[in-house]
Amino acid sequence: MKKTVFFGALTVAGIAAGAASAATLDDVKARGTLNCGVTTGLVGFAAPDANGEWQGFDVAVCRAVAAAVLGDGSAVEFVPTTGKTRFTALASGEIDMLARNTTWTFSRDVDLKFEFTGVNYYDGQGFMIPKELGVSSAKDLDGATVCIQTGTTTELNLADFFRSNNIGYEPVPIETNAEAQQQYLAGACDVYTTDASGLAATRATFEAPGDHVILPEIISKEPLGPLVRHGDPEWGDIVRWTLNALIAAEELGISSTNIEELAAGTNNPEINRILGTEGTLGEMMGLDADWAKRAIAVGGNYGEIFAKNIGESTPIGLARGLNAQWTEGGLLYSPPFR
Amino acid sequence: MSDAHAHSIAFVRMETLPESPPPARQTGMPKWLRDNLFSGWANTLLTLVGIWAIYTILSGVLPWILNGVWNASSLTECREILAGQTGACFAVLKDRWHQLLFGFQYPSELYWRPILAFFMMLVAIAPVLFFDLPRKLLIFTALFPFIAYYLIWGGPLATPLVALAGCAAAYVVFDRYGKESFAAGFLGGVAVALVVWIIGGIVVGMVASETPWMTAVPSRDLGGFMLNMMLGVTCVSLSIPLGIVLALGRQSDMPLIKGICVVFIEFIRGVPLITLLFVASVMLAYFFPPDSTVDLFLRVVIMITMFSSAYIAEVIRGGLAALPKGQYEAADSLGLDYPQAMRLIILPQALKISIPGIVNVAVGLFKDTTLVSVISMFDLIGMIRGPILASTEWNGVYWELLGFAACLFFVVCYGISQYSQWLERRLATDHR
């Protein structure tokens, strides 16, 4: 902290201490805030509202980690990143974790030296097209002009899809979602492609969402999850198990409404272990016993976060689908807390 | 004979006639019209084309502006009010006014701080721009950076005070020793400033309270037009001294120093600003010590300052080259050494010639600050292209927002360029 003030005086704008190598946990605690990288604005996942408060599904993960580590879900400094800047921001220590609907791929994990700490949303790339064109399958898109939001794995999937189906297309890469929408609505491209969740979020903002259909083909696997730097397994554990706690909480029926009651002690030992009334799970990670309780209390369990930000009652209106608990036929499966 | 002749004429006018007005087509409006608009078929054609162009533009734009809706909470509501007529939806400006000016993260209860800083900036800049104002005002100009830093970023009061104390100490040392040897004074000043800053930094770290009187605002929360203004003003003012040093270095007869300056200037001028901003956003972080990270705002300021200092150096080099050789020789013959000659004779004249050029660079730089929107900073353009157009309410309001941004930049840049022309005229008279 002293260093911070000194550099602040020296350089006018201030320098925040942070470590590129190890002990992210100590730095976060010393700083008192969590620096969390998010998108520059995708409604439902991470976007500032009219009051400038960040809201969304990815934002909730950041807040849960902040609550677990610092005891305060609002002690988060959200750093908007683009597809280009996100990895440098994480690698250089500007942010402690990245929760920016980033697809878990081999090369990012291995070559770029990041550690994906789980999956908070199972997504896949889809296509949106005006209803009036009468297209019912992506294989009928031969010769279409396709708007792509750049900076994701989208371009690669798209090229692979059209190549393997032996049909042609005209790519129009667009930097921001807002401009891609503008192009799409003006008819400058026939199809808009990005992750299916992003398509739903985009369609929700249209004047007449009913005029556009999302084609049934999902052309890629996009497991989106928070990630941290390689080389600090302790910090990775904290992010991983905070996410798992949110998922397990839904499975075990812990919600923001009944958490106080359950924290008093139940006869389900796993709930007790998560909420810290039994065992020393928190201590093993270098946190206190209540860490998961705070993480769940700040925004609710996974199901609540989903319902509040992107669920069927919101304008985005995503069904749980693959993102249901494994007990309900989905893919969410938290390893046991013991 | 002559008499008789005179009498033989029935009438001789004894007084002069009053001047009759020139023919109608040679005066006033008709003459002006003929001379300026319809003097030949080519000119007439041009005029008609001009009138047609003006009419087309106005007939398209005027109804749109006059029919504008100022009160609505979303684009849909706007469209309902307009009920199919042409009209702008200026309500977005009203609704997102603060976001456009300050970004979406700056705490709304603290807006008075940047506003106050803005007006203080006008006062601080006045004595630099207008030579007639009392010179005492320059003291305020010197204090302004510290006040503005404190106002905009907040935090402990001691931080700007320590920074100020360091500068003041350096000035005192320079004033005391700089007369005998420029280098000694300069290096001593830098050393003293560093000592003050380091000791001050430690002291501030100990005394600073957890809840400073002015709430601290992280630079990540700055945005909107305020960010453009801050980047523009900071980078231009930092790059002028740097530019002078670079220009002098390039004129120097020491090959190594000249080489360094030439390489630096040509490198910076050879690449687009946007690649330098990419350096700031994706590369520069790797060049700082591993245990500290410098925030994006500061990295961008560093890169833009380097960028504009190279351009300013070239302008000042032009100014130096334009001075007659006699000035240099006169300074030498008076027995002045290099720093004295530069400070007392060469630079005052060279800078004066360079001012219009520097102002042009400043205008260009201010316009270029919009490029930071490409690297995920929310300046005016970044706000428009990002949060505002992506929001559910205002998705699709392009013209109003882009027009607003264009107007804002036009007013500022046109104002500065008019000042530059005024200055050029004024400086020109001084040489007569």
Place this chain on the structure above:
Amino acid sequence: MLLSDTRYRSLTFQGIALLLLIVAIAYLSSNLIRNLEAAGLNISYEFLGNPSGYDINQTLIPYDSQSPHMRAAWVGILNTLLVSFLACATATIFGVVAGVLRLSNNWLISKLMAVYVEIFRNIPVLIWIIIIFTIMTAVLPGARSYLGEDPEAKMLLGMFAFTNRGIYVPAPIWGPGSMVVVVVFLASVVGVFAYRRYATKLLYATGKLLPTGWPSLLILIVPTVLMFFIMGRPITLDMPDPLANRFNLRGGLQIGAPLIALWFALAIYTGAFIAENVRAGIQAISRGQSEAAASLGLRPGRIMNLVILPQALRIIIPPLISNYLNITKNSSLAIAVGYADITATLGGITLNQTGRAIECVLLMMLFYLTISLAISAVMNVYNNSVKLKER
């Protein structure tokens, strides 16, 4: 002391500067190495040989998603050069016309030109690019309205379609024998220059004035047209076809909307700067020059050609070339409209996909540096060649 002895002072200063430079470089690179080590990264350019995996819509050389990243970078470089060239040519036209008209006697026109110059100079080019791109998407009809048997929008002359995806124009198809026609055309271009040279020489030698206008046109057109028909019309046109595809016009040449928006925005923005240079250049020639020429009995056109312009060009061209340099650098803003220039391919998608930020940015800077040094070299050669020969 080393600092006060004039014999050593210069060396001392340079020694200090060298020391500081070495320390600074060592410090920065040690930081870089430590940071990269901590992040487990390295600097390597091997990724340039890997398949890029993405497609680009406007390419001047064959390219598909299996081509390596290096080829994507080349596509970007050529696209940068293309848009810069187009914008430079158009900006020169805009600038010269506006600059000359601004000095015109016509009050309305000169005021209009002043408004044009002021408006375009004082608003950031990024805003202009976005505005013009938005105008294109919002005002022009969609490509689909040209499709089908009975389209809503008609193509101009059945050849040109203006859509918000770009402009479709007929593309020439080079059949067998077309080479001959092209060679004949090039030869007639050379012929025109030879004829004009001869005419000038004759004028200076004998004072006899040959007409240059219509003979040049004849030399340019007649042999080519003749050869075109002799070879049996080897060059045909490929028209945009509204029936081949349900989404887009097929065939012809498509000039994408991003290219047009960027081209036009850069041209009209830089044109305003060039207009000011042209005006300043013409005004800088003192009135005495044109009066002297008039007193020699030269006609107004000749005064402009023989007296004013040669002198004004010496003033106009250096800033003109630096404006060309600015266009090349500003073309990097292509990223705002999705035009695949070097910043969008190498510095955009390749950087995103591979995460090799340092390598990509360095290569990009190297490219721009090469271009601008080349342009500066041209400028220096020109400046030396037109330097006033002072005695």
